[in-house]
Amino acid sequence: MEKVTVVVIGGGATGLGILRDLSMRGVKALLVEKRDLINGASSRYHGLLHSGGRYAVKDQSAARECIIENQILRKIGKSCVESCGGMFTRLDIDDPAYEELWVKGCADSGIEATPITLDEAFKLEPRLSRKHIKSAYLVPDAAIDGFRMAWQLIDSSKKYGGQVKTYTEVIGFDTVNGELRGVKVRNQFTGEEYEIACDIAVNAAGGWAGIIGKLAGVEIGVQPDKGTLIAFNQRIVNHVVNRLHKSSDGDIFVPHGSITILGTSSMSVPDPEDTSTSREEVENLLKIGEQTFEDLRDFRILRTFAGSRPLYIPPGGAMGRSASRGFAIVDHERDGLKGLFTIVGGKFTTFRLMAEKICDKICAKLNVKEPCRTAEEPFVPEVTAEDKKIAKKFFPSYGMELAADRLGAERFKRVVERLKNDPESRELVCECENVTRAEVEEICKEDTSFIVNDVRRRTRIGMGTCQGNFCALRAAAVFAEVGVESTAKDSLVRLREFLQGRWKGIRPILLGRTLRETEMTRAIYELSMNVTGGEPQ
């Protein structure tokens, strides 16, 4: 039987942070995730690295944590963070009294909020509504790429012996006399069930924490709270633009590379798997968004998506937006189950701190004296100027810098080696995001790439303007050639799965130019490729 010291359950930012922290302290740890990594709220959110400004009035301890972690992540996750800065804007319909509270809150929480004139604001963000904006402040918000950070956390953990098993679902716990002996899991592809022996298990399953708790017979107060977001095909904003009012729906715009994300809504849902979005939710977000940017509807929407925040609800606590964004650590020894911990709540920006706190507790229990070092060491070494210079010869157009940020030093070197040795691998699989075949091949071979969608999350193929129209076939073909034998060979299944994944986010916004793209997808894949393999009836 496999044996580790700690099994971490859940491949979101929190779980990955814990895996990294424990591995760096020399604790043998294995992370299991029932689907692909960061499939929950860690990727299904706006990718905002909070300055804390959003919590400056309601929850100043959360605000203080945010600003500290914000500064740490900029340092240790350089290529994941886009230091675009943030702006808070108050509209004519927003309460001026709140502005005063907010300015004070920022000062008290250590967040630098610099007032700027409206002229300056319009210069920095030309699309802001000249009709509605009444005041503006700059704050140190930033954009962060949740996908990229996750892979870098894995790289960092692996360096210290951390292990990861994706598509591995926890189905039960092995306990003897109230003491944990192991975690029972199932491989999602083969159906194989087995046990991983461990001393400690950490339930870091986010929105699924309650379900995991049930398997262990413990009650956990977590309420999945669905947030819907819209991705636009353009960079509408230069900064993260927040509404300066009491936090509400649709009041944050975050720029990411060539796109902008607008979000979010807040709706309690019974099932964390519910990532559905609807026309009505999109319409609501647009209605609010266009108060800040009047010409919002002129921009093409790429897709919508939704995720569930795992809000921690202590007995008798508040729900939805009123619920605390703080987190809780539970040692279930208090429930008579020694060896199981749960961590719930919190937010993406403070995942590292959350990991540190729970790892301190775990290490105390294990009698490990190593201190936490996660705030000092970068996730991955940066690509050197020297390597970039070599790479320039082989990369098509501007793809090199993007790839360097995506891949980190070691993987980048391997991709460049492929490009060098096999000129055919220099062709672009994804023109929208500038991804070469060499990069796709490299990622296909990794031990967390089981389906084409996994490769998408790691490379960004299919996430750009064409939403997979061209790269779906290419990626499925490359994956079939070099991917893991057990799943890659089914190229048509993988291809359909990939396009269906894109379709989910397109349906609620199926109008305008998106209709054109969709008809193109169908013409290519139904008429020219017959990917369903159907025969005349």
Next chain:
Amino acid sequence: MKTSDVIIIGGGLAGLMSAAVAASRKQFVTVLTYGSGSLPLSSGAIDFLNAKAPDKAIKNLPDYHPYKKIGIKNIEAAAKFFCEVAAQDNLPYNGKLSAQIPIVTAVGTLKYSGLVPESMDASMLADKKKIFVANIKGLKDFYANMLVDNLKKYFPNKTFEIAQLDLNLMGGRDITCMDAAQILTDNEQILASELKSLNATADDAIIIPPLLGVAGNFSRSIVKSQIHADIFETTCLPPSPAGIRIQRAFMNYLQKAGVRFYENTKVVRGVFDGKKVTGVVVETSAREKVFPARKVILATGGFYSGGITMSDFDYPKEPIFDLPVFFPTGAENWSNENLFSDKPQGFSMTGILTNNNLNPVDENGRVLFDNLHVVGANLGGVDFIYERSAGGVAISSAYKAAMI
């Protein structure tokens, strides 16, 4: 300006076909186009309907279906006319309305169509012993391994061999099938020599991506005369040489027939006299210009080509004549949960409804303009992609409209 017997708006398959048919009747024809239509996406095959015998199945369609308004005689005549135009440009087609012919797709599935280019007709594949699949060095978008994996499922007992061919495509930017087909025109021997080196016999087949030229001036005979085996071209990702070949064949036909063809010419509205359209207004850089006409054929396509637009839910528009547009209402009817669905997609049924003469009608079935005819993907009520009828409806509606 001289009054056209017919003005055709749109240069996709339906527009080109309308123009060719009208020109064959010695009419004075003007084509106004903006954009290139969907032929660059085309497989090259013309689908009539997803049925073993499309002609029989067409008879059983409901009355609102465009095919019922066009009539089987016109559909047959359209197929014949299409093949004649193509053949004149060294682009022979095989097929008929009563059966389906398989072609091999780029992913290795078989796709069945009524009319297929001779160079793609894979009917004989079943009789072959060994199948070579060409893997071409430096060619993008063609993946022989995947193709073989999937094609094997249809022919589990045949021998497959992936043949590595070098056509000197390396050493520059990415080369698509379209680029390669262009490069090989007037350079056919390099392909012939590489294929010859496989020593394939008459019992064998060689499957290649669509490289046999993009127009009639590619000499297939140079390649074929040197190879004993049958060669089959597959479909490919756009831009598709097989679709462009159709476009070129029709353009050549129209040019010979003296059809006036205006590219990059955006028609903004019609000019009317009661129930007659007397001309159309186009936008030029300096001013607007009126093209007078006795008859107008609207072949501007559906959502893909911009013949129908929709920027707000439940408000689709036909932007030139502001014709009433049929569409399924409500989010639940607009699209299906699965992209590749087992039922028609609502959004794809959006379009203009017509009478039997393909004149646009309002919601009460009243004719709006009796010399305006709607053809191709502009037509509403049916998901042509779902029912595999896009090409057939395009050419047959065009034929009928041009013959009226």
